[in-house]
Amino acid sequence: MPRVLTKKDISILKKIAPESEGLICKGSGSPYRSILPPLANHYSKDLKDFLKRLEMLDNHEIRYLVGLIYDGSESLGCIPVEYMEGFMNFISERIGEESAVSVLKCFEETIECETNFI
Incomplete structure (x- = not known):
């Protein structure tokens, strides 16, 4: 079952991408299922901007995000x-x-998994 963003997830996304107006990917029309892919692919102008936005997070929020990556809830597949x-x-x-x-x-496992499906 696809992940549905929690209130905490939405709060983090709004903190690092305050210009986000909704939770729908404009490209696919599907709801966001993760935090990092929309940040990387829709809101950050470049790598420097991506990292600058991440700096807004406190260590608790970073650990939370890393925990989501560990349990497979946070997708890494479409991040450059x-x-x-x-x-x-x-x-x-x-x-x-x-x-x-x-x-x-986790990222290497994601890439390996996606490569096997191509």
Whole structure:
């Protein structure tokens, strides 16, 4: 069953993308199911802007987001590789290298899974 964003998820998305007017992807017409993909693909102008927006999050919100990645709730599949590299550096600096390595493993599993379906 696809994930439905919680109030906390929506609060985080609005914090890092205050210009977001709704929870629907303009490209697909489908509801957002994650936080990072719309930030990377719809609201951030570039990698620098993506990282600047992530800086708005406190460590509790970052840990929450990383927890969603660990349990598979937060999709990493359509995030550009360079954004993921920046995100992993950000995670390493803010909450630790161990967390960044775990996020990398999740990302690699996502890429592997998507490659198998192509």
